[in-house]
Amino acid sequence: MSILIDQNTRVVVQGITGREGEFHARQMLAYGTKVVAGVTPGKGGQSAADGVPVFNTVREAVSATEAGAACIFVPPRAAPDAALEALDANLPIVVLITEGIPTNDMILVVNEYRKSSSRLIGGNCPGVISPGKSKIGIMPGQIHKPGRIGLVSRSGTLTYEIVKLLTDEGIGQSTVVGIGGDPIPGTTFIDVLPLFEADDETDAVVLVGEIGGSDEEDAMEFVKTMSKPVIGFISGRTAPPGKRMGHAGAIISGKSGTPQAKVDALNAAGVRVADTIRDIPGFVREALDRK
């Protein structure tokens, strides 16, 4: 099954005629993703990324192509509006790649999504990939391998490192979900873990967190009820308090968002926490053998 996306997911790329949008639309197509439409206001009727039809609005694109998901490559100023437009078109899955969106805008957007049945992933995220089936986002497809391990992470390239370690050990992935590095994400750990728990193609989950906020801790009540093992990793153990470490959401504020609190919460929930990413494949194997 995998979660969220599969080989049938039809994707509309918002911002497809921009540099990022066009490049990644091509990459997605090359991976096998069904990119069926693009949206750039004013460029309706054109085609982009080797033959993808461009529409003026998301509604038009969905109506013409039955797209069921969106991937947004629109600059921060216009990105919240693009996300709301995708919501208005009732798209079930919307991946918001854009970094640098003002927090108060995201609060508005995320709250609108939560009132609906649509799922927003991101902002500031690499996207979602079900290896061998579909990728919606910017991750390098070739390091992934189809398999039965689910991954959910706040990071981009760190996730790729971990995926490569797993792939090199012959441990494939069912779905890898990049929830992004912003303080107010559309989807977080507590939203994804139940999907993996219910997925008959996922046997175990790797959770990759970092400093800032309490989303890792807040997911632990659910983790305690899970039948599938969870292996964890938390980055930013050497980050000083009060400093934003790249990601807008990666900041230790007073006593909140410390790496130790996260590691402790994970341990208390029965999650095996790797101190170095190199240990992750071994921990996954041991967890699967134990079952």
Next chain:
Amino acid sequence: MKLHEHQAKELLRDYGLPVPLGVVCLSPPEARKACEAMGPVVIKAQVLVGGRGKAGGVKVARNPDEAEMIAGNILGMDIKGLTVGKVLVEPALEIADEIYVGVTTDRAGRCNSLMISAAGGVDIEQVAEETPEKIARIRINPALGLRDFQVRQAVFQAGLRPEVIAAAPKILQGLYKAYIALDANLAEINPLVVTSDGQVIAADAKIVIDENAEFRQSALEKYKDTSADDPLEAKAKEIGLNYVRLFGTVGIMGNGAGLVMTALDEVKRAGAEPANFLDIGGGAKADIVTAGLGLILSDANITVLMINIFGGITRCDEVARGIVAARKTLDIRIPQVVRLTGTNEEEGREILRGADGITPAGTMEEAASTAARLASTGR
């Protein structure tokens, strides 16, 4: 972006908040003049750190002579590494009560929240830890804004006195309006003072503006004060690099915030101290790499450089070219440990093959342990 107290007050005045009629003074004679006009005053250091009072940067002056003397002491004072260049002089208040009022991002609530507490004038984080029941917390619906009934919920739950309850709607609505209009992540009044004759006055104000919103807050640009920033961090912001200064000897560059944070953690695990965090982002061109290296190497404490790249859209050959260019223009005398994996890794490694002073590494862990070893041995 942090605003000074006097800037925050200036802005909040436009939103109807009861702000003292103060004046910014740059010299003792100016403070004297202000006191002559106002009577007894409070003289407050304007620096972008907390704990100004404890550090002796906030003092009452009863007359112009005292005002001049106190201003003379506070101006030029060092508070937590910052030199006081200006003071805010305001009429002194007869304080009967102190309240805390603030709006800030509530990550767990996925919204902004209003917090009110009768325990004002003290560190709110401490109150939150020790006596959280003293804080009334209201989650604000972003589509509806702060409703009057929520203001009432907050003030009655916090157990505030009648003067504050009467003044609260205007103050809280004004604060929230300002918070949204200014794209703040924090707007707090601590303390909101009730004077002995029943006036309610914002004795202090703190506003922090969301960095991501600076593109649409051009009116606030004039308030920017980078003197409190680390100079290398300020420079990094100017050239658009994500850089944090730390205090070790291993300079670190990578692509992706989580990856760079992990590289720092790996260096620490290997027994050495990271000197900085630097994320070149995705798809960086050679010139960004060169600029980043120049920035890192401005730190004289560094004894080894570690470059850890896992390239997806970032191309390893571009990074290698950036390293080569940096080596040409900067006089790099310290060893460089370079790990290039991913897109165009072979081309990137080929560009750097045989380069004097560069030690290649196959994995991030290897890069970290090599860098740690070189940091201590120097070779």
